Amino acid sequence: MAVLVTGGAGYIGSHMVWALIDAGEDVVVIDRLTTGFRWAVAPEARFYEGDIADRELLSTIFRENTIDSIIHFAGSIVVPESVADPLAYYENNTVRSRALIAAAVEAGIPHFVFSSTAAVYGTPDSADPVREGAALRPESPYGSSKLMTEIMLRDTAAAHDLTYSVLRYFNVAGADPRGRTGQSTAGATHLIKVASEAALGKRDGMVVFGTDYDTRDGTCIRDYIHVSDLAAAHLNALQRMRAGEGSIVANCGYGRGFSVLEVLDQVKAVSGRDFAVRIAGRRPGDAVSIVADPSVARSALGWTPKHDDLAFIVRTALDWEDHLGKRNMR
Structure with missing residues (x-):
């Protein structure tokens, strides 16, 4: 049996493909x-x-190919972009996902893992880590487009022979520790990616959007998860469904948050380089603070993170960014 990975040439998808290959799976992208x-x-x-x-x-x-499972990563992910062009996000993230789910049902494919997001929660009511049962109040079309797909999967599974795992990502960062893939998209907006580019002189500094939030230093707080740990959670979810377990929704994060300024300090410390940081106003759609409660992933999926260390996440991101610079010179 083979696993179909949608968006398997992208940042998270390419890590997933390598994780599946490492596990001896037959993979189609x-x-x-x-x-x-x-x-x-x-x-x-x-x-x-x-x-x-x-x-x-x-x-x-x-x-x-004899496909028994789909792991669905294909989609658009930039929150401010979704605010500026919501219909494009509903088309790419929701309408196209609907077509994929329909094709899976028609082909009789029983297992579906969906790449969702903590953006479905919006800003939580408290600073406590967020559980899966928290109110779903997305503050951007990006979050709404993902939530709509979650609902489609829930309803489709109730009507057809389909088991799904919805994994709600918090902030994914870092790169394959073996240097095989990483975040390579030009103009990417991920904080650690942008800061790594600034540290290596690929940008003339970077911008912090908003320093007046109700947080410890005024900047947004996020839970950063290493991309390889995230791929491992998907693999565990796949194995769980193949073992006959039912559908599940699980947060993927470490349960602790860092502010934007704390992340920038870490990038400067690990790289040993300073870079300019400019302050700008808030961006539309950004939640104030959101940190995962990963209890469900740890217990139900048997997920044990290996890279729960911000310095390690930053180091792998910097190493990949350096590799990209050398690759582009050849």
């Missing part, structure tokens, strides 16, 4: 290469270039 890279896909995986809403292409993939 579909990616339209809008933000992903063909070279980022493990050579052992079978690759199809195209859109997840292309039913003819999906039919070909299902005919040529």
